[in-house]
Amino acid sequence: MDNMTELLGPDGPLARQVAGFAPRPQQQDMAAAVAAILNDSGTLIVEAGTGTGKTFAYLIPALLAGARVIISTGTRHLQDQLYYQDLPVVRQALKVPVKAALLKGRSNYLCRYRLQATEQEGRLPSLDQVAELRRIHAWAGRSQRGDITEIPDVPESSLIWPRVTSTVDNCLGQDCPQFDDCFLVKARREALAADVLVINHHLFCADLALKETAGFAELLPKAEAFILDEAHQLPEIASHFFGQSLSGRQLSELVRDTVVEQLREAADFVDLRRRAEALESAIPALRQGLGAADHRALWQEIAAQSAVVEAVSQLTEVLDRLREALKEAAQRGKGLENCHRRGEDLAQRLLTLTGPNSNPDQVRWFETRGRGFTLSLTPLDIAPVFQKQMTARPGAWIFTSATLAVGQGFEHFAARLGLQDYAALRLDSPFDFARNTLLYHPPELPDPGVSHYTAALLEAVLPVLEASRGRAFLLFTSYRALREAAAVLADRLAYPLLVQGDRPKTALLHQFRSLGNAVLLGTASFWEGVDVRGEALSCVIIDRLPFASPGDPVVQARIESLRQRGEDPFRCYQLPHAVITLKQGAGRLIRDVSDRGVLVLGDPRLLSKFYGRVFLDSLPPMPRTRKLERVQAFFALE
Structure with a gap:
């Protein structure tokens, strides 16, 4: 723990274990900072640019800490990669008898x-x-x-x-x-015995919010240190788990399980099945009352509509009748007893999400998608409750990601989680962006708010795609723009066109890599957590600055809450959130030391609005141009 520079140096154990290992000062600096916090306790925020090698930078001190460490990642895919690939390499290199475990939801x-x-x-x-x-x-x-x-x-x-x-x-x-x-x-028993436990943010936040009950109480063991990778995702995930929700699927699953358990444990109780089937019939009525189209909106916008009032009333009535029957049947077996408990819980949630509400610190909203719906309640500020949970778990807390800072500071991220008295470290990527990248602003694009903006952008980037010979991601801030682009490019592109939604994400990425000259159109899920190294991805095009839609019910409520508190929602919430999202999208371009590529930012507000400088200052130091000829010359050098 005393000398991370040696451990991650040219003659260290990682250099002997990993083929092609290259010492990086940024990685050594991060490892030293993590080791110090693990030793002294406290809170550390680290932004580690792409290529820093942050996983090894926190794994080495974690395995040497002599304490129980919980490591949480953003997704199950990253969780598996950390546990099955990275952690065994470091453990073998250090030759430490550390017991590790993997735990999922x-x-x-x-x-x-x-x-x-x-x-x-x-x-x-x-x-x-x-x-x-x-x-x-x-x-x-x-x-x-x-x-x-x-x-x-x-x-x-x-x-x-x-x-x-x-x-x-x-x-x-x-x-x-x-x-x-x-x-x-079995997995939890292994977790309780582990020195290093690898989880993901959904499980971590579920545990913080005491969601994991049902006989297991808190799912995670006590620990002396917490390392949260891809930490930029935490505020939104935590907001979900500290709120409440009720979906049509949960109600349907109660119906299905009641029918199954009635056949197993109370075959003579035919009326129980009838009442369950009555609930099944009432679910579509509420979905229909919420409107035919896929939609997200504040609950208050539709709560007084007669169709919604009637559907909620009917759903409440049939759920109450099922609860009465389940109460009578609960003594017949554990399965029916569980269904009774679930019926009581769902009824309480239905009342909370659709009944009177006077709490200004929460927002109630709904979402419809296909034949399904979800009713939700989300706290507008999770900082107090998150900070309370951290205080209840004293020790070392490390938050890290490639995208946490806005400009040079971490105030936005820290404020959303209520972090105070923290050490901060911002490490630039070791990649040579000045030599290997180019940032292109297409000239003369209209304002992004006009109806023909996407068409104008596509005209501007078609020559770029020709110069790059495909090999590009087009990242959009809306599905509408993506579908418009797909229709236009289908007839005008000389390269394979892959469109999000046509196939599963993993299948699209595999096809993109194997083709070598494809153009992939994606929205939010392709802005982060996607790693395509080498020449297959040589151009990333971003259509607009990724400001969250002010029509989104949670965003809308947060903006109004900040206004009422006398704060500027644009400067303290909308702008920082968009900057971090843009950094994630731009981060898809350069994934390895030998990668080269062009980043195209189409939104003219980058150069015309005062806040454009905030975005540009948060990106790696790329040469910038407005001339297509420079883009063509860049690709001609390959």
Whole structure:
């Protein structure tokens, strides 16, 4: 722990273990800062530019700390990469006997009880699900971990998984007859015995918010240190877990589970099944009352509409009737007892989300998508509760990401989580952006608010795509703009065109890499967490500055709340959030020391508005041009 420079130097253990390892001063500086905080406790915020090697920079001091460390990442994919790839390399290099464990949320593990119940029910909506259930049954007999990512021939998006995995709502906990063989229980036991535990932010925030109950109480063990990678995602994820929600899917799952348990535990109680089916019929009525189109809006906008009032009233009535029957049936078995508890909880949530509300610190909103809907309540400021949870877990707290700072400061990120008295470190990328990149501003583009803006942008970037020979991401801030671009480019592009939504994200990325000259159109999910190294991605085009839509109900409520507190919502919320998002999108371009590429920022406000400088100062030091000829010359040098 005393000399991170040596450990990460040219003659250190990582250099001997990892082929092609290159010492980086930024990595050594970050490791030293992490080691100091782990030793002395406190809070550290680190922005580590692309190529810093931040994973090794925090893993080395974490494995040497002699304390229990919880490491949380942004996604399950990054979690698997950290546990199965990075952590074994560092552990082998350091030759330390550290016990590590991997823990995910319960929906990532097969539930033996629900698998058996689904098989006994014998009713599935499609032959595809029947075939997938057979594959899962065969896999369950040989799996050691029960992690659903182990079975490649059943997609993670398959509708069979909710039937054979558990949730906080339907898990029977210690009352489950399969408790001793439960994959989740086994994973948690390993977690309790681990020195280093790898989780993800959803599980971390669920634990902070005490969501993981159902017989397990708090899911995570106590720890002396917390390292939160991809920390820029934390404020939004935490807002979800510190709020409440109710979805049509949760209600439908209560119906389905009630029917299954009635057949298993109370076959003579036919009226229970009828009441469950009545609830199933009432769910679409509320979905219809919320409007036909996919939509997100404040609940207060539609709460007084007669169709909504009637649908909520009907749903409440049939749910109450089901609750009465479940109360009577609960003594018949643990499955029905669980359904009764869930019915009580869902009824309380329905009242909270649709009844009177006078709390100005929360916003109630709804979202409709396809045939589904979700009602939500979100706190406008999670800083007090997050800080309270940190105080209850004293020790070392490290927050790191490639995108945390706005300009040179961390005030925005720190304020959203209530972080105080923190040490801060901002490390630039070791990549040679001055030599290997070019930032292009297409000239004479109209204001992004006009209807023909996307068409004008596409005309401006078609010559860029010709010069780059495809090999590009076009990142959009809206699905509408993406669909418009897809329609235009389908007839005018000489390279393969890949469009988000046509195939799963992982399949699109695999195809993009293998083609080598494709153009991929994407929205939010492609702005971050996507790593394409080498020549396959040589150009990233961003259509607009990624300001959050002021029509989004949560954004709208936060803006109004800040105004009422006398603060400027644009300067202290909208602008910093957009800067961090832009940095994420721009970060897709250069992923390795040998990468070269052009970043195209189409939004003319970068050069015409006072806040444009804030965005530009937050990006790596790229040469800038407004001349297409320089872009063409850049690619001609390849």
